[in-house]
Amino acid sequence: MKIALLGYGRMGKIIEQLALDRGHTITLKADSKTEHLGFGDADVAIDFSLPHTAVKNIKSAIDANVPVVSGTTGWLDNYNDIVDHCTSKNGAFLYASNFSLGVNIFFEVNRVLAQLMGKQNDYQPSIEEIHHTQKLDAPSGTAITLAEAIIENSDYSNWTLDPNSKDLHIEAKRIEGVPGTHSIIYDSEVDSIEIKHTAHNRNGFALGAIVAAEWIHDKKGVFSMKDVLNIG
Numbered sequence: 001m002k003i004a005l006l007g008y009g010r011m012g013k014i015i016e017q018l019a020l021d022r023g024h025t026i027t028l029k030a031d032s033k034t035e036h037l038g039f040g041d042a043d044v045a046i047d048f049s050l051p052h053t054a055v056k057n058i059k060s061a062i063d064a065n066v067p068v069v070s071g072t073t074g075w076l077d078n079y080n081d082i083v084d085h086c087t088s089k090n091g092a093f094l095y096a097s098n099f100s101l102g103v104n105i106f107f108e109v110n111r112v113l114a115q116l117m118g119k120q121n122d123y124q125p126s127i128e129e130i131h132h133t134q135k136l137d138a139p140s141g142t143a144i145t146l147a148e149a150i151i152e153n154s155d156y157s158n159w160t161l162d163p164n165s166k167d168l169h170i171e172a173k174r175i176e177g178v179p180g181t182h183s184i185i186y187d188s189e190v191d192s193i194e195i196k197h198t199a200h201n202r203n204g205f206a207l208g209a210i211v212a213a214e215w216i217h218d219k220k221g222v223f224s225m226k227d228v229l230n231i232g
């Protein structure tokens with residue numbers, strides 16, 4: 001496949017390496033200095049850019065009739081706008097807050113645990129996420145996905161970063177060099193239950209994005225990693 005990379009930072013560079021190893025070619029490496037996104041004959045685009053550039057990048061790919069997968073976080077207020085745009089142009093689009101196989105399994109474990117704990121009022125749920133200090137958004141997109149599943153199965157209606165709020169609390173810690181760690185904690189007076197996913201490096205995110213790009217390149221519609229991995 002010919003792949004256009006929208007974003008050539010930490011993730012874009014790892015995706016390039018793994019994509020070449022899988023026999024793909026890279027036709028575009030767009031970064032902050034790129035003035036025009038020339039998609040040429042790209043089969044698919046992979047967007048790992050910045051919260052304020054993702055919407056424009058995704059729309060440009062759809063307008064160029066290039067299926068696009070996006071892992072950029074922090075832009076989801078515009079998600080429905082992108083879905084409408086993709087549908088009106090008969091394009092192909094997939095967003096995942098986290099592309100790694102391990103986290104997508106963790107999402108399912110979180111959902112089952114949330115269903116079990118939904119009526120256990122003695123337990124207070126909370127989420128902790130830890131990322132490197134260069135991360136621009138908080139909480140992480142992954143933490144938001146985890147929170148949404150807990151909210152669906154409980155009396156909570158919102159998540160919050162404020163520890164004094166009554167909403168579902170997400171604690172976002174920034175520590176140099178951490179690729180991404182997410183924990184769900186249910187705490188009671190007598191015990192606690194905790195599940196945790198720890199990324200050891202970024203390769204799982206990158207591989208998942210390439211697998212998603214391979215999957216979507218000949219499709220039309222709006223998809224998620226559930227469609228790609230066939231889990232859940």
Ligand SMILES: NC(=O)C1=CN([C@@H]2O[C@H](COP(=O)(O)OP(=O)(O)OC[C@H]3O[C@@H](n4cnc5c(N)ncnc54)[C@H](O)[C@@H]3O)[C@@H](O)[C@H]2O)C=CC1
Pocket residue numbers: 006007008009010011012030031032033034048049050051053057070071072073074096097098099100205
């Ligand atoms: N969904 C997932 O599995 C994962 C998502 N992420 C997310 O991916 C995004 C990127 O992460 P990193 O690579 O670590 O960030 P980074 O800061 O290393 O890279 C961002 C890149 O975007 C480029 N860029 C800036 N303006 C652009 C524009 N207008 N068009 C195209 N590119 C532009 C920058 O020059 C840079 O190369 C973040 O939002 C992060 O949260 C990161 C890892 C995994």
Ligand SMILES: O=C(O)C1=N[C@H](C(=O)O)C[C@H](O)C1
Pocket residue numbers: 073097098131135136139140141142143179180181205
């Ligand atoms: O910025 C990152 O690095 C990551 N961002 C994603 C997120 O916001 O959930 C995924 C992963 O945790 C790494």
